[in-house]
Amino acid sequence: MMAVTGFLIRHVHWPLMERLKENRTRHYMRDLQQAQGLPADQLLLRQRQKxxxxxxxxxxxxxxxASLAAEWDRGDTAPERFLQRIPVLDKTHFRLHADDYLAKGTPLSKLIGNRTGGSTGEPTRFYLDRPSVERYEAARFLGLSWHGIRIGDPCVMIWGSPLELNQQQERKYRWKERWLKNRLLLSAYELDERRLETQLTLIRRFRPAYLYGYASALHTLAEMMLKRGWTIEIPLRGVVSTxxxxxxxxxxxxAAAFQAPVINEYGARDGGIIAYQCPEGRMHAFTENCYLEVVDPITKLPLYPGESGALLVTDLHNTVMPRLRYQLGDVAALSGEACSCGIGYPLLAAIDGREDDMFVSLSGQYVHGHYFNHIVRNMESFRTFQIIQHQPHSLSLKLVKEPGRFRRSDEDRLLAGIRTALGEVSVQVAYVDHIPPTSSGKIRYAIRECPLTSVQPME
Ligand SMILES: [Zn+2]
Structure with missing residues (x-):
């Protein structure tokens, strides 16, 4: 049945959407697919032209x-050099001056409104047009195609937030998901020990080609299964983590619970689908859609390939609300290497998470939240944890015990590890039953509340 739905979606529904709604996703996907075979210098040239x-x-x-017009009109600077002279656009500035970024004369009917989740800080409103949205979709489908997944293939989505719909809307939404997109939605909120068996039965009956969901939601589900010695027992082409x-x-x-490759999708609500993992396990950036830069989070100066810093995104196609050098809040590094998989899109060397997950030590060093995660994972005492840096010298640490494995000495070792990285900080320790997800359904291990600049590095 799922195969029939997939066939109908590919051969009836999509062609119809293209005719009736002028949906160009498949057209954009073919463009992206052709470009991935081009040599690096040609890809660069196309990107520079865009x-x-x-x-x-x-x-x-x-x-x-507008104030840059005269300088641009002189025409003596290459686009990528010109771009570097434009100040980095951070979320706070953008939120306060959003109206200034709307292109003049854009008909309202062309605008598609969207907003960021706002798990940290206030949500940001921004606008796109339909072609930009379709190009993001196209990038996602191209990334999935690298793993043998096609448009219309059945998918189970493990989603973070509950549907904010009334019953009738929800029925309609689920019907559309099921029959027009071949998707079954499961809310991560419904994933608990009691309902695990029912949920797994639902997934197995649906026979998806792939699962798609938040890393933390997929991980929670996998842990519950493995604890009982269960695996999914149906063949999957991949599990997409986003x-x-x-x-x-x-x-x-x-990977152990679902017995399939785990595919990392890198995107952001306000940045589109930026990169996708290839079968070699590396992240390729869709440079046909975006221009990426990595800069030092404080000085905003460009960093070399391999160096981690603040990622800046310039969406090359959003003409209704262009955001140049938009600082997404993620920490990443570019790479100058080529990948053995043959896909020409350039690589990201690392995606290290959110800037908000980067801590600052008393001596001004950046310490990534992964560091604490690494210490805790090497102990058996704790099921999970959350560390918050309120001020450079003041932190709180929430710990969830692993029943039967807990040893008090691990708390001392963990505190010692924290102080090795951050200096002689004060840490308020609390034992809790669970770490609640943020309003968007994500679970965060490490949260920094003070600005990165609050400690001056020692010379
Ligand atoms: Zn590759």
Whole structure:
């Protein structure tokens, strides 16, 4: 049945959408697919041309960039060099001045409103147009195609947030998901020990080609299964992890429970689908859709390939609300290497999570939240934890005990590890039963509340 639905979606529903709604996702996907075979210098050239067109449009039609028009018109600077002169756009500035980024004369009917989840800080409103949304979709489908997954293939989505719909809306939504997208939605909120067997039966009966969900939700499900010695017992082409950084221990558990490769999707609500993991396990950036830079989080100066810093995204196609050098809040590193899989899109060397997960030590060093995660994973005492840096010298640590394995001495070792990295900080320890997810359904291990600049590095 799922195979029939997939066939109908591919051969009836999509062609119809293209005719009636002028949906161009498959067309964009073919473009992206052709470009992935091009040599690196040609990809770079195409990207530079798109960037040039975007800059020409932005200085002409977007109030926030109007002051650059005269300089751009002199035409003596390459687009990527010109871009570097434009100040980095952070979320706070964008939220306060969003109207200045709307292109003049854009008909309201062309605008698609969206907003970030706002798990940290206030949600940010922004606009896209339909082609931009379709290009993101196309990038996702291309990434999935690298793993043998096609448009319309059955998918079980393990989603973080409950559906905010009334019953009738929910029925309609689930019907559309089921028959037009071949998707079954399971809420991560419904994943608990009592309902585990029922949920697994639902998944097995649906026979998905792949699962798709938050790293933490997939990991929670995998852990519950493995604890009982269960695996999924149906063949899957992959498990796609999205919206959160995927830790190595999570990847291992997910792969063991679902007996399939774990595929990392890197995207953001306000940044589109930026990169996808290839069968060689590396992350390829869709440079046909976006221009990426990595800069030092404080000085904003560009960093070399291999160096981790703040990722800046310039969406090359969003002409209704161009955001140049938009600082997503993620920490990443570019790579100059080529991948053995043959896909030409450049690699990201690392995606290290959120800037908010980066801690700052008393001596001004950055310490990534992964560091604490690593210490805790090497102990048997704790099921999970959450560490919050309120001020550089003041932290709180919530710990969930692993029943039967807990040893008090592990708390001392953990505190010692924290102080080795951060200096002689004060840590308020509390034992709790569980760590609640944020409003968007994500579980965060490490949260920094003070700004990164609050400690001056020692010379
Ligand atoms: Zn590759």
């Amino acid at each position: 960037l040039g067109r975007l800059l020409a449009h932005a200085v002409r039609h977007v109030p926030a960039y 919206a959160e950084s995927l830790h190595e221990h999570q990847r291992q558990k997910i």
